[in-house]
Amino acid sequence: MFKIIKKSKISKARIGRLKVKHGEIDTPFFMSIATKGAVKNLTPEELKQINVPIILSNTYHLMARPGLKTIKKFNGIHKLIKWNGPILTDSGGYQIFSLAKLLKLNDKGVEFSLAESGGKIFLTPEKALEFQKEIGSDICMVLDECPEYTKNKKRVEQAVGRTTYWAKRSRDLMKKWKPAYQQAGGEMPLVFGIVQGGIFNDLRKKSLDDLLKLNFDGIAVGGVSVGEPFSEAHKILKFLADKLPENKPHYLMGVGYPEQIIQSVKQGIDMFDCVIPTRHARHGEMFVFKGKDLKYEKIQIGKSKYATDFSLLDKNCSKAYLHHLYKSGEFLYQRLATIHNLKFYMDLMQKIREGIKKGRI
RNA sequence: GGGAGCGUCGCAUAGCGGCAAUUGCAACAGACUGUAAAUCUGUCGCCUCACGGCUUCGGAGGUUCGAGUCCUCCCGCUCCCA
Numbered sequence: 254m255f256k257i258i259k260k261s262k263i264s265k266a267r268i269g270r271l272k273v274k275h276g277e278i279d280t281p282f283f284m285s286i287a288t289k290g291a292v293k294n295l296t297p298e299e300l301k302q303i304n305v306p307i308i309l310s311n312t313y314h315l316m317a318r319p320g321l322k323t324i325k326k327f328n329g330i331h332k333l334i335k336w337n338g339p340i341l342t343d344s345g346g347y348q349i350f351s352l353a354k355l356l357k358l359n360d361k362g363v364e365f366s367l368a369e370s371g372g373k374i375f376l377t378p379e380k381a382l383e384f385q386k387e388i389g390s391d392i393c394m395v396l397d398e399c400p401e402y403t404k405n406k407k408r409v410e411q412a413v414g415r416t417t418y419w420a421k422r423s424r425d426l427m428k429k430w431k432p433a434y435q436q437a438g439g440e441m442p443l444v445f446g447i448v449q450g451g452i453f454n455d456l457r458k459k460s461l462d463d464l465l466k467l468n469f470d471g472i473a474v475g476g477v478s479v480g481e482p483f484s485e486a487h488k489i490l491k492f493l494a495d496k497l498p499e500n501k502p503h504y505l506m507g508v509g510y511p512e513q514i515i516q517s518v519k520q521g522i523d524m525f526d527c528v529i530p531t532r533h534a535r536h537g538e539m540f541v542f543k544g545k546d547l548k549y550e551k552i553q554i555g556k557s558k559y560a561t562d563f564s565l566l567d568k569n570c571s572k573a574y575l576h577h578l579y580k581s582g583e584f585l586y587q588r589l590a591t592i593h594n595l596k597f598y599m600d601l602m603q604k605i606r607e608g609i610k611k612g613r614i
Numbered sequence: 615g616g617g618a619g620c621g622u623c624g625c626a627u628a629g630c631g632g633c634a635a636u637u638g639c640a641a642c643a644g645a646c647u648g649u650a651a652a653u654c655u656g657u658c659g660c661c662u663c664a665c666g667g668c669u670u671c672g673g674a675g676g677u678u679c680g681a682g683u684c685c686u687c688c689c690g691c692u693c694c695c696a
Binding site: 555 | 642645646647648649650651652653654
């Protein structure tokens with residue numbers, strides 16, 4: 254399932270290979286976010302062309318729409334969204350943070366009141382995990398409580414406690430799956446546990462220790478990129494780096510900018526996801542490498558100083574053309590910029606893997 | 615020739631006599647991190663970090679404590695009837 258192919262001698266970085274139901278992926282890798290099943294503006298076919306190896310979808314959003322019944326009618330999420338590559342589904346834990354105003358939260362689970370429809374979604378760790386399994390996710394995330402960035406230790410401690418408790422319940426549920434899978438000969442999805450603990454080392458350690466006892470398929474570091482400066486997240490990573498189980502994939506949730514990804518790879522992180530490339534594209538910002546190494550700059554598509562003298566983005570699209578589309582209010586720029594940024598991120602990960610291979614990272 | 619109307623800070627629009635003046639666009643600056651985000655924030659007459667000050671609503675006068683708003687004339691534009 255997870256194989257380490259090479260370990261860096263100068264950092265904790267490693268190259269590996271993660272095998273899931275719908276394919277094998279070289280690590281470290283970046284997941285493009287497809288919250289509701291679609292990477293905004295792009296078709297699955299285009300994602301393939303860009304070499305996006307795996308996408309991330311979200312339990313909360315898929316439950317709200319189209320819902321379990323519809324997805325099952327299509328024989329699972331892959332068929333519904335016409336993507337036959339790997340899919341990781343997030344549990345909805347992040348929505349506990351981002352939709353904090355809309356929820357009721359206790360040890361049992363969370364209740365969201367849906368902003369659009371006025372309906373309600375009740376998530377328990379069991380429901381969240383069962384849903385992910387039912388729709389055919391390749392990698393399921395356990396429901397966690399992801400608190401906002403805070404220095405209030407009590408608050409974080411509570412979230413850690415709840416996350417651990419929920420992880421245990423998730424583990425119990427997984428035991429019940431086993432017989433059915435053994436009988437049918439099917440492949441169980443991978444399930445990852447999530448470390449919380451905010452900026453507090455002792456809480457992080459406790460969270461991780463408790464999680465390790467449950468022996469999930471991979472370990473995610475959550476509760477990061479929730480408003481803290483990245484330096485805080487990096488400190489946590491450094492603290493956790495030698496405590497993470499070496500033979501399991503390490504997933505840093507919600508990160509980030511290229512330099513943050515590089516720093517995290519050096520702390521042994523294998524998996525990333527972030528809205529940055531896709532959202533920034535929609536907001537008119539593109540990532541461009543400067544020269545041959547990992548240095549890059551961000552270009553505002555709309556800024557007039559970039560209006561002229563652009564090299565080709567690819568065969569069909571000059572930056573001047575993009576600039577024109579943006580200025581003309583044509584949404585096509587979003588598609589092109591999204592393609593560009595995702596390519597950039599794929600190139601970035603490729604360069605990182607090569608860097609590790611050649612002993613530079 | 616007769617009649618009606620309109621000129622506001624790049625463009626377009628608000629504007630009961632108390633106004634540095636509404637809103638939209640554009641412009642400029644910034645933000646975005648397990649996506650309620652093709653979004654949001656700020657600046658946008660001049661000077662000042664700011665308090666504050668100064669000069670503005672086609673032009674010239676007038677009425678008024680006070681005029682973008684009322685009156686007169688002029689300039690420019692639009693429409694209707696001949």
